[in-house]
Amino acid sequence: MSNVPRKPAGPVGIPDPWNILGKFTAARIGLGRAGGSVPTRPLLDFQLSHARARDAVHHTLDVQALAVRLRETGREVLTLLSAAPDRSTFIARPDLGRILGASSKAALEAKALPNEPFDVAFVVADGLSAMAVEAHAAAFLDTILPRLDADGWRIAPLAIVEQGRVAVADEVGALLHAKLSVILIGERPGLSSPDSLGLYLTWDPLPGRSNAERNCISNIRPPEGLSYALAAHKLHFLMTESRRRKLSGVDLKEDAPALASTGAPDRLEQAG
């Protein structure tokens, strides 16, 4: 064949002159165009991110390492299992991730608890990104717990739930006799954020609570997302208001400047 294609002098796809604005956002702006379509290089960048996010969903939480790390705070740490026995069942059966497995439930029921209820129970669950929990949960607790101690909050033993979803904190909170539950949970991995931590607060946790009865702070993921300090500031405010008004969720909405954050913004069940 005499017709060997010549190597082009440069990329055929045309870059966008505003692609320098990418310094203001991680969004995929200024990708350029081939006709009106995405040029090959950003196309393959996307495919790589998707492949990594798929891998993150299936990553398994290293429970023992997390438990060791949390015990360094000097607090009791409970390791629990949801009713979903493994990762693939967890993904296919959200209902099982919302309740404790039989042995974990029995262990909590048998646990000796003080007569006076705890003010708050913290639950840490892998959710849809164990990577998020491994990256951020301990450091966030290091930030918030001393503030609560200083405020006189009575904090229940810390609970780690494997294969857990948001609502599992209702059952854990109820069994630990806590007035308030706060769950730290791995949010569904995005293409650009495989390790985003979410946080849901529920007053008077009981199985059957609805999403409208929770307050959410999402995207805890420094340095790109919310910092631990700001997330702790927001949570501390919400917890204080929740305790004062004895409620959580839509009705807890506050006009306090840049503080309250209510509900998952609209597309619910980010972490399910």
Added chain:
Amino acid sequence: MAVYTHIVGAVTYRFEDLRTLLAKATPARSGDRLAGIAAATAEERVAAQMTLAEVPLARFLDEAVVPYETDEITRLIIDTHDAAAFAPIAHLTVGDFRDWLLSYEVDGAALTALAPGLTPEMVAAVSKLMRIQDMVLVARKVRVVTAFRDTLGLPGRLSCRLQPNHPTDDTRGIAAAVLDGLLYGCGDAVIGINPATDNLEQVTRLLLLLDEVIQTYRIPTQSCILTHVTTSMDAMRRGAPMDLVFQSIGGTEAVNRSFGVHAAMLGEADAMARALGRGTVGDNVMYFETGQGSALSANAHHGVDQQTIEARAYGLARQYRPLLVNSVVGFIGPEYLNGREIIRAGVEDHFCGKLLGLPMGMDVCYTNHADADQDDMDTLLTLLGTAGVNYIMGVPGADDIMLNYQSTSFHDTLYLRQTLGLRPAPEFEDWLARMGILEDGLRLAPANASHPLLALADTAAA
């Protein structure tokens, strides 16, 4: 309660009531399996479809799938049913209704006139007997046109919601994405931000930002901050520049309670926003999002299949003459769906919404724990473009960095317009031409390093 039966070979299939029959007849959907209401076998599903085909449409007016006494959406459906509009099909069974819809004689005008006579359950029922091509063909007959600062849903047009979300609502980050979308010819349906946090101050700040962009560049489009309806009402009371009021809704009173809303609240918000008089060519002011599976997530499905419940959400939405309605088809309860199920669900939702008289768009999307990919999205996108969808989403590079899911992109919008010969909303097309962004309504003008819109980045930084 009636019992519905059908004999297939040696087996007599019995279905306790209409609700059960619909659930057994619905195409395979993992949310219905999780709810424990799906057909046990493939044959049972077809037997249920055969049974359903023989049920008279009039039966749906006598047997509610969620009790009238305990559900305000059932009451809305029954109390607002228009018997005169229903008259032309009052004698048909569900199966005959499918054939009627497909017939040459039934055109867009007939379907528009019919809409108030249809209940969501009738529409859901017939869709269960239809293949994808049937739903594409029938939906394509219907145009639902709405307007605020531009006119959406006209024949030969495809609009796009510019969705410039940012994980910390950073003004410059949002402005950069708005700029990117506008320079790709997107944003005629709405420039709509999902805020990372929905407190009043933040929402007001974002409303002011978008209002300034729209006013400065005289863009014939509207803005929306997708926050809870009560936050939007608070913002309006404080005088914030609110174009559209957003709310996620579902198809039962109980699921809406889980969202913290009810019908009267939506009506109040609609009236407040319309009274502001901010639209220039129309006064449709509501924006609703829905999605199969939300009632299951909220444990509020009453044993009704997720597709029928979704259609009931449209029954609620149409009470408010919305500018925009879209299902977020691969998002709500995404763990229930793979690519194949998302594709069918998207076509069903568009069909049911259009038949009920709604200006249906679609968030063609998936999340990273669904077994789906870009090829699935391209398939659904192309089907919906063919079916005449009013608008799709435009997210930079299809990657929403705040909501952590993949939707469609500005480039996807251009692909669909180019492939199917669809143009932006007319007022917006004129603006794009004036701004030197699109040539001929269909193709991008060469990128211009000194485009006046680039100053938008400085506006936001100021």
